[in-house]
Amino acid sequence: VIISSDHVVQKYCSVSSTHVLSVLHRPQLALHLKYFWIPFEPLLSSYNAVYFFPPSSIGDNLRILIERPDGKYCFREQRDRVYYVSENVLKLASCISADHMVSVGTCFGKFTKTGKFHLNITALCYLAPYAQYKLWVKQSAEQQFLYGHNVLKSGLGRITDNTPKHQGVIVYSMNDLPLGFGITGRSTAECKHAEPLSIVCMHQADIGEYIRSEDALV
Numbered sequence: 555v556i557i558s559s560d561h562v563v564q565k566y567c568s569v570s571s572t573h574v575l576s577v578l579h580r581p582q583l584a585l586h587l588k589y590f591w592i593p594f595e596p597l598l599s600s601y602n603a604v605y606f607f608p609p610s611s612i613g614d615n616l617r618i619l620i621e622r623p624d625g626k627y628c629f630r631e632q633r634d635r636v637y638y639v640s641e642n643v644l645k646l647a648s649c650i651s652a653d654h655m656v657s658v659g660t661c662f663g664k665f666t667k668t669g670k671f672h673l674n675i676t677a678l679c680y681l682a683p684y685a686q687y688k689l690w691v692k693q694s695a696e697q698q699f700l701y702g703h704n705v706l707k708s709g710l711g712r713i714t715d716n717t718p719k720h721q722g723v724i725v726y727s728m729n730d731l732p733l734g735f736g737i738t739g740r741s742t743a744e745c746k747h748a749e750p751l752s753i754v755c756m757h758q759a760d761i762g763e764y765i766r767s768e769d770a771l772v
Contacts (some may be wrong), residue, residue, distance in 0.1 A: 609750065617685055628638040630658065634665040638680065661771065673735055675759040676771055678724070682732040687717045689736065689755050696727055701763035705755035707748040717742045723755065734760030 572655055621637070626641050632655065639647075639659025647658050662677040673681075691699055695709025711728050719741045725733045736755040745754050763771065 575708050616684075619680060629662065630667075632658065636662045636664065636671070638662045638677070639681060645689060647739075673759060674771060675761060675763045678732050678734065678759070678761065680736075682724050687714045687721050687723045687738075688726055689713045689717075689723045689738070690726045690728055690730075691733070693728060696733065699733060699757065700760050702757055702760065702762070704739070704753045704757050706750065707745065707752050707754050708750040710745060710754050713738075713745060713754070717740055719744065722758075725755065725760070732761075734758065 560621055624630060624640075628641060628644070630637050630639060630644070635657070637657060637659040638661075643659060647655070660676055660680070661674050661679075663671055663673040665671055689705065690711035690713070692709050692711045695705060698709065699705055704723065714723070717723065717738055719738055721738045723736050724735045727733055735758040738760060739753040739756055740748055748754060752771055
């Protein structure tokens with residue numbers, strides 16, 4: 555069963571029992587369980603819990619994602635994937651067997667086998683409006699980024715002032731269209747004196763994945 559925030563689609567398929575890791579095993583998330591703790595044992599393992607984590611690209615604006623005008627939202631982990639979902643949808647999902655649950659809400663990202671968290675491109679539309687650090691690529695460099703390549707200094711249009719090195723950023727076109735995520739390879743000050751072929755932003759995800767990796771996004 556696949557449940558989104560907009561509609562419910564039933565899809566019967568053979569899925570093994572849900573394997574959920576305790577949020578207590580995720581110290582790198584800097585969990586703030588005091589804000590939200592809504593266990594739904596019929597939905598997932600009793601070891602799971604609703605939580606949220608601070609993506610470096612939006613900082614303190616994360617609270618805006620949780621406390622929305624249309625209701626409260628939360629983050630939930632299932633099979634090493636983190637989903638962004640409204641509490642109302644979670645209540646509807648509680649009547650579905652965990653064996654038939656494929657996803658709930660919007661997949662924000664997943665954990666690797668080494669415990670690192672990778673954002674999915676499906677989170678872009680939620681994170682972009684609240685990004686603290688942004689990077690714009692020239693039109694001549696858009697296609698390269700959308701094929702999964704890093705952004706070079708020659709393709710850099712502009713960047714938010716005082717952006718530090720190794721900072722998560724939202725990558726935009728010069729027309730302010732969100733294209734994906736990246737990690738800065740140089741700070742704003744370093745970009746001014748960088749060589750044309752030096753990497754200023756390391757690619758993480760881009761909207762081209764909707765075509766290249768459609769089956770793996772959920």
